[in-house]
Amino acid sequence: MSKDRLDLVQGTLDMLILRTLLFGPAHGHSIARHIQATTEDVLQVEHGSLYPALHRLERKGWIAGKWETAKDRNREFKYYRLTAAGRKRLALEESKWKRLATAIARVMWPAGEA
Amino acid sequence: MSNREDDLERELRDHLDLEAEERGDADAARRAFGNLGRIKEDVREAWGWARIQRIAQDLKYAFRQMGRNKGFTAAAVLTLALGLGATTAMFSIVNGVLLEPLKYHDPGRLFLARTVPPARAKMARDFPVNAAQFDRWRQYCRGCDRMAAAKFDEFTLIGAGDPAIIPGMRVSAEFFRTLGIQPAIGRDFLSEDHEWGNVILSDALWRSRFASDLSIIGRKVGFNGDGFIVIGVMPPDLHLPKGDEWGGFFGPAEAPMVFFPIDSGNYKVRPTGNLNYSAVIRMKPGVSREQGIAELNSLLADIYREYRLETSITLIPLQQQVTRNARSALWLLLGTVGVVLLIVCVNVGNLMLVRTSGRYREAGVRLALGASRGRLFALVLEEALLLVAMGGVIGLSLAAAGLKAFAAAAPTLPRIDEVQIDWRVLCFSGAAVVLSTMICGLFPAWKLARTEPIESLKAGSAASTEGRGKLRLREAMVSIEVALSTVLLIVGGLLMISFLHVLRVEKGFDVANIVTQDISFLNPKYAHGAHRRVAAELLAKLRELPGVDVAAATNHLPLLGEDWVGELTDPDQPPRSPDQSALANFRFVSPGYWKAMGIPLKQGRFLDDSDQGKPNAVISERAAQFMWPKENPLGKHLEGMGNAAPKLEVVGVVGEVRGAGLDHPLTMMVYEHQWRMEPLAMSLIVRTRADPSQVAAEIRALLAHADPEMPIPQARTMQQIVEESVAPRRFQMYLAVAFAFAALFLASIGIYGVISFTVARRTPEMGIRIALGASSGELMRMILRQGMIPVFAGLIGGLLGAILLSRIVASELYGIAPRDPATMAGVAVVLLAVAVSACWFPARRATKIDPPLALRFE
Numbered sequence: 001m002s003k004d005r006l007d008l009v010q011g012t013l014d015m016l017i018l019r020t021l022l023f024g025p026a027h028g029h030s031i032a033r034h035i036q037a038t039t040e041d042v043l044q045v046e047h048g049s050l051y052p053a054l055h056r057l058e059r060k061g062w063i064a065g066k067w068e069t070a071k072d073r074n075r076e077f078k079y080y081r082l083t084a085a086g087r088k089r090l091a092l093e094e095s096k097w098k099r100l101a102t103a104i105a106r107v108m109w110p111a112g113e114a
Numbered sequence: 115m116s117n118r119e120d121d122l123e124r125e126l127r128d129h130l131d132l133e134a135e136e137r138g139d140a141d142a143a144r145r146a147f148g149n150l151g152r153i154k155e156d157v158r159e160a161w162g163w164a165r166i167q168r169i170a171q172d173l174k175y176a177f178r179q180m181g182r183n184k185g186f187t188a189a190a191v192l193t194l195a196l197g198l199g200a201t202t203a204m205f206s207i208v209n210g211v212l213l214e215p216l217k218y219h220d221p222g223r224l225f226l227a228r229t230v231p232p233a234r235a236k237m238a239r240d241f242p243v244n245a246a247q248f249d250r251w252r253q254y255c256r257g258c259d260r261m262a263a264a265k266f267d268e269f270t271l272i273g274a275g276d277p278a279i280i281p282g283m284r285v286s287a288e289f290f291r292t293l294g295i296q297p298a299i300g301r302d303f304l305s306e307d308h309e310w311g312n313v314i315l316s317d318a319l320w321r322s323r324f325a326s327d328l329s330i331i332g333r334k335v336g337f338n339g340d341g342f343i344v345i346g347v348m349p350p351d352l353h354l355p356k357g358d359e360w361g362g363f364f365g366p367a368e369a370p371m372v373f374f375p376i377d378s379g380n381y382k383v384r385p386t387g388n389l390n391y392s393a394v395i396r397m398k399p400g401v402s403r404e405q406g407i408a409e410l411n412s413l414l415a416d417i418y419r420e421y422r423l424e425t426s427i428t429l430i431p432l433q434q435q436v437t438r439n440a441r442s443a444l445w446l447l448l449g450t451v452g453v454v455l456l457i458v459c460v461n462v463g464n465l466m467l468v469r470t471s472g473r474y475r476e477a478g479v480r481l482a483l484g485a486s487r488g489r490l491f492a493l494v495l496e497e498a499l500l501l502v503a504m505g506g507v508i509g510l511s512l513a514a515a516g517l518k519a520f521a522a523a524a525p526t527l528p529r530i531d532e533v534q535i536d537w538r539v540l541c542f543s544g545a546a547v548v549l550s551t552m553i554c555g556l557f558p559a560w561k562l563a564r565t566e567p568i569e570s571l572k573a574g575s576a577a578s579t580e581g582r583g584k585l586r587l588r589e590a591m592v593s594i595e596v597a598l599s600t601v602l603l604i605v606g607g608l609l610m611i612s613f614l615h616v617l618r619v620e621k622g623f624d625v626a627n628i629v630t631q632d633i634s635f636l637n638p639k640y641a642h643g644a645h646r647r648v649a650a651e652l653l654a655k656l657r658e659l660p661g662v663d664v665a666a667a668t669n670h671l672p673l674l675g676e677d678w679v680g681e682l683t684d685p686d687q688p689p690r691s692p693d694q695s696a697l698a699n700f701r702f703v704s705p706g707y708w709k710a711m712g713i714p715l716k717q718g719r720f721l722d723d724s725d726q727g728k729p730n731a732v733i734s735e736r737a738a739q740f741m742w743p744k745e746n747p748l749g750k751h752l753e754g755m756g757n758a759a760p761k762l763e764v765v766g767v768v769g770e771v772r773g774a775g776l777d778h779p780l781t782m783m784v785y786e787h788q789w790r791m792e793p794l795a796m797s798l799i800v801r802t803r804a805d806p807s808q809v810a811a812e813i814r815a816l817l818a819h820a821d822p823e824m825p826i827p828q829a830r831t832m833q834q835i836v837e838e839s840v841a842p843r844r845f846q847m848y849l850a851v852a853f854a855f856a857a858l859f860l861a862s863i864g865i866y867g868v869i870s871f872t873v874a875r876r877t878p879e880m881g882i883r884i885a886l887g888a889s890s891g892e893l894m895r896m897i898l899r900q901g902m903i904p905v906f907a908g909l910i911g912g913l914l915g916a917i918l919l920s921r922i923v924a925s926e927l928y929g930i931a932p933r934d935p936a937t938m939a940g941v942a943v944v945l946l947a948v949a950v951s952a953c954w955f956p957a958r959r960a961t962k963i964d965p966p967l968a969l970r971f972e
């Protein structure tokens with residue numbers, strides 16, 4: 001059952017991570033926090049899926065991880081940044097998502113009702 | 115790798131620290147984060163290559179598991195090895211004999227032409243072809259690429275080691291070119307070679323008799339007392355069909371060792387009857403079998419009209435013809451071993467299920483520590499794969515060894531010398547391993563992967579987590595095993611009864627105390643009837659040997675197939691229509707033949723010495739009945755065999771014999787005096803009270819003395835001939851029965867396992883029952899009842915299966931119906947007896963339970 005939810009989130013989670021990194025490099029915790037904050041806590045990022053997703057994206061070459069010292073404290077975190085391939089991927093995912101969203105919207109709220 | 119692990123560890127710790135900072139509570143952060151082990155596992159999964167690493171880890175674990183359970187491992191691997199080995203060996207044979215194309219150039223275009231009698235004659239068999247008809251095709255057939263005529267013949271080889279009878283073939287010049295094979299040394303036949311007395315040798319003859327001497331080409335070799343020039347030697351891998359693989363009426367199933375050319379352009383025979391040649395035809399590319407048949411028949415249209423022939427010509431693909439008699443038997447045996455393998459797998463699966471039931475706690479702990487269900491599933495499957503793969507490797511070597519034994523035990527199987535383990539066999543073996551792994555591992559894997567961690571950890575003992583559902587599954591497996599064993603037992607039983615029927619068939623002649631010796635007068639010094647005197651002297655001398663009662667001779671012994679076959683015709687009657695005609699086997703015998711063989715006289719008299727040179731004949735009862743149903747056959751007339759045969763007069767009627775073979779229908783017989791046909795090869799028959807081997811030695815000495823150039827093959831007793839004639843059937847029956855018992859044994863282990871398990875699981879319950887006063891008889895009945903329910907279900911399923919499959923075995927049976935109720939009942943009794951005893955021992959253990967002990971069991 002937990003599997004269903006994970007599957008559902010997986011595709012979108014990848015996109016959300018890529019989108020978040022568009023603002024600049026971030027580490028895992030801040031990515032989760034950012035997604036949660038920008039969606040006003042509607043989307044809770046499961047930590048169980050966040051890290052596997054990060055590593056998967058890294059393997060695909062869409063993001064690159066690097067240990068860097070944080071600006072606000074004297075400690076190293078693993079910062080992820082968007083690669084060129086990742087940018088392309090994000091654009092692709094975005095357009096796909098838009099089309100999907102419009103399509104769903106047309107079904108759910110046909111013109112006139114809206 | 116460890117770097118990556120450290121990285122991950124650090125990254126997750128950072129996250130936890132940040133989270134804890136935010137929440138101000140380390141524990142809450144930890145809880146919010148979830149199952150740390152599981153997350154790590156998922157991340158590793160994302161790394162990709164972790165999968166391989168994980169499999170290696172699992173295999174290491176599986177190996178350790180196997181080491182801890184040596185008994186189980188040995189039993190599983192051994193039974194799997196036997197099952198996979200037998201299946202692989204059997205498939206190699208099916209592959210080499212039936213699937214692998216013939217080893218000739220483009221074998222799909224090769225056909226054998228056969229003469230088919232008119233449908234209303236109801237003969238259900240086909241015949242060789244007429245040479246004049248063949249010649250017609252050779253000249254005019256446009257759809258044919260090449261064609262050749264061939265027939266079996268025997269030759270005496272003199273001057274190269276001991277004189278010997280060598281099996282050979284007479285072939286037209288195009289023979290090897292039609293098949294698409296070439297001599298390894300020397301040259302192929304040309305159309306004029308028959309005029310020059312040229313021959314081609316087989317590789318085997320060249321090696322054994324001429325020491326592989328390359329200078330053999332152009333040398334003169336003595337065959338039948340004449341000199342022939344060797345022009346070529348065939349390659350060693352010349353896999354020519356043998357005997358009946360060329361269609362019936364070809365000759366004994368011996369690999370030809372020498373090839374003589376026949377005149378391929380000049381057949382001076384009537385274009386009817388005289389069906390003496392096997393015709394092998396290579397069609398042109400793109401010409402279908404149907405087109406070929408139509409053209410061959412249309413070329414004979416005027417012959418059909420002129421002679422009012424109702425026969426027709428058909429084309430049989432050569433490959434199909436060669437394997438015609440072995441096909442159904444081989445598929446049946448492959449099916450049988452396949453079923454045994456299936457039972458082996460179900461059994462191993464059952465044993466694995468028992469073991470997984472002890473591992474729910476382990477599974478629960480693993481799940482709690484972050485293992486995924488998929489991984490648990492894979493773990494069990496990998497264990498199964500390990501077992502099956504080990505069995506498969508051992509099985510493959512068993513198969514290789516078994517194939518040699520099989521080839522030695524079944525030399526009459528077509529193409530058995532071509533069977534080998536090739537890529538297709540390896541693929542099959544691989545597929546069998548994968549499939550077996552599925553059957554062995556899927557259920558246990560599924561069960562283990564479904565473990566609920568909390569439940570498994572909460573429950574006290576491993577045994578009590580074993581639910582009723584699990585038992586159902588195992589009972590179903592027992593049912594399957596029993597059903598499959600039932601089918602195999604019925605097949606084995608039917609084959610065994612068929613075999614006994616064949617042995618008990620009324621042969622029509624005596625078997626005990628008869629020694630036979632083949633001799634050959636193929637030598638120019640015996641020309642012009644000189645061999646008559648020699649044969650007469652030999653028979654006289656044989657009669658004087660101590661212990662010999664009767665000595666006689668015939669041109670063809672019983673049980674060795676049909677030969678000298680001709681139509682029964684009464685010259686005093688109008689010609690019969692095809693549905694009223696019948697074929698008889700003609701034999702040329704010396705007067706003592708019937709006494710020597712113990713064939714009884716029914717009417718008239720036997721032939722005697724006074725019949726020499728007279729056209730008198732003795733016929734069998736059925737021939738008499740068929741020709742003259744309500745009349746006295748004595749004094750009636752028959753057409754003799756051959757072109758210039760005299761009209762025969764019937765002087766006696768004798769009993770029937772099984773001429774063609776014990777499991778063949780009775781053949782009508784016409785016996786003529788030996789010297790009417792002047793056979794140059796014959797079998798001596800000696801009826802003796804003395805030790806057969808001693809008599810054989812004396813015959814040998816006598817022959818060697820009479821003619822040092824005469825080849826003397828091994829003498830055979832009639833008993834040996836009977837044994838040889840049923841050997842293929844015996845072999846098939848042994849295999850089927852062995853497989854059936856293996857299946858029964860495996861099934862009984864399965865039953866025993868389930869009942870033992872039930873008894874162990876219900877020990878406390880039994881204790882309570884005993885404490886409450888249940889008698890041991892009641893307990894026993896209760897357990898037996900529970901154990902026998904799946905057995906009964908399986909038995910019924912098996913009986914139904916056997917009924918459904920009865921058509922497949924029917925062709926292999928003799929004298930028994932494939933749905934024989936007595937056999938089915940017998941199998942049911944045997945199976946139930948075995949099942950009851952398999953239940954008995956564990957059930958008895960239940961009655962011996964000590965109540966106080968049992969209640970402390972948990």
